[in-house]
Amino acid sequence: MMFRMKAVRLHAVGEPLRVEEIETPQARDGETRVRVRAAAFNRRDVFITQGLYPGIELPRTLGSDGAGEIEDGRAVVIDPMLDWGDDPHVWSPKASILGMPRDGTFAQYVVVPSGNVYPKPPHLTMEEAAALPLAGLTAYRAIVTRGELRPGETILIPGIGGGVQTFALLFAKAIGARAIVTSGSDEKLERARALGADVTINYATNPDWNKALKRGEVDAVVDSSGGDTLNKALGVLRPGGRVVIYGGTRLEATFRLFPLFWNHIDIRGTSMGSPADFRAMLEFVNAHEIRPAVDRVYPMEQVNDAAARMAQSEQFGKIVLAID
């Protein structure tokens, strides 16, 4: 057992992340210590380095996503949602996400509540398993629990490339839905086609991309972009359709009221997911042998390169850190 370990720490907003040696954390009652083998980046980690996140406490080890081994050697993956609470519809006021304020997975060891440790899906590598938790959980709740996507329905996934959107595509195809994706990059659209996207539209060369779709062609939309995407989506949603929003690249969204009320449409907000969502997501991933889209794997020492790639939204799928 090591008494010191390597960890990726943020000391001040706006500073680069530092790889340093700190004390190895000890598990207390009800906690489990995981030897992390791979971790993954989320937009949240970048927001924290930029000071764009509530409740930042520094210095802190970042990272919400991790996979590794526990003391008896079993391979595990970590649910990053802490203290969700008893209500499946909404998290409790005590809820938090691993990696802020609690020290996260960008380290050789992380200590989490034992209930947050699950067996690693056997068909996944450590890197793939590390790519799964936060984005997979968010996408699963968005698509299944909140979006209620059914076989044969059509889902619109604007702005493919980020972690949640790529999982949304994978999950939608596993459900048996038809998937329409948009991106400003032909390369990302090509990758989306390889993952099963049925229709791909480049919004950079087709700014009126919504006009390429029929009115009422879409049953559900999963989005985090804000801006005028919502308005465009409302124009192609069928009556009784729904929009699930799990984040916001822009701060605000504007929409015309008429299509919303006239077509009985729902806009449903969601963040992360409950323990039941996480369990169901793992079962779904195992049953369909879904493999997360991994963009690149960086060694821990190149964590700031990984963060820069994330900040510039260059990735397709998850950016992973290998923890040696």
Added chain:
Amino acid sequence: MMFRMKAVRLHAVGEPLRVEEIETPQARDGETRVRVRAAAFNRRDVFITQGLYPGIELPRTLGSDGAGEIEDGRAVVIDPMLDWGDDPHVWSPKASILGMPRDGTFAQYVVVPSGNVYPKPPHLTMEEAAALPLAGLTAYRAIVTRGELRPGETILIPGIGGGVQTFALLFAKAIGARAIVTSGSDEKLERARALGADVTINYATNPDWNKALKRGEVDAVVDSSGGDTLNKALGVLRPGGRVVIYGGTRLEATFRLFPLFWNHIDIRGTSMGSPADFRAMLEFVNAHEIRPAVDRVYPMEQVNDAAARMAQSEQFGKIVLAID
């Protein structure tokens, strides 16, 4: 039996409504003719006179709301929702609303599908019963079917005064909820208090009216105002709360994405209601002996005065036409 009858007709957009004699309509198979005793105005009627409604065909007898008698003398009230279809979640593409394109209730006789004729609630006058259908149906679906309001919850009803909002208040109080209402008029707030409103706020003298409420104090919002009301409502909704939107005084709404997704909030669009909603609404009104708020009763000949009052949003509750 008369072969000619008086009716309120619109001949051209922008023109005043005309009271004229036309042929009395005949009921065909599956239809029932109602001798109208009272009708009521909806914003829809005013939008039609202004050309702000899809699918206008002229000349036409306006009016969605009516109460009267059928041939055997029984007192009835009319469900103005035609051809809703089989899906309780959303109307069918064939659905329409009485009064455009089908001739409506501003006449001595109206012919409707027999399934749209229901017994008049016995505790209501003809004027009160005529005030009920469209706004009562819309409010019931907004509050109960879509809003899922429960006893002890708090509902925010911005801009009290219109038909749907006053029914929303009456229904919310009958359910056992706590009601917060806003208006730019102290007189309307006074009337809302008389109907049971627990908290009243004048948004004209308190433009930051949302700051008078605690964050998380509100479980549900029912709104048709658009503009920045949605943003203000999102700031006071509890996690897991919902906003039901049944119309739009303004064309667009803008909202911050963060409170929506972070707090797992739903924005739910609704229009009119299904036959099941209408039946349930009547049962609810009968069970709780709810009396619609009637603003004023105009004789048929003063229909343009009634329309002007509606257009200027001066009313509290429903504007009724007595049909002699």
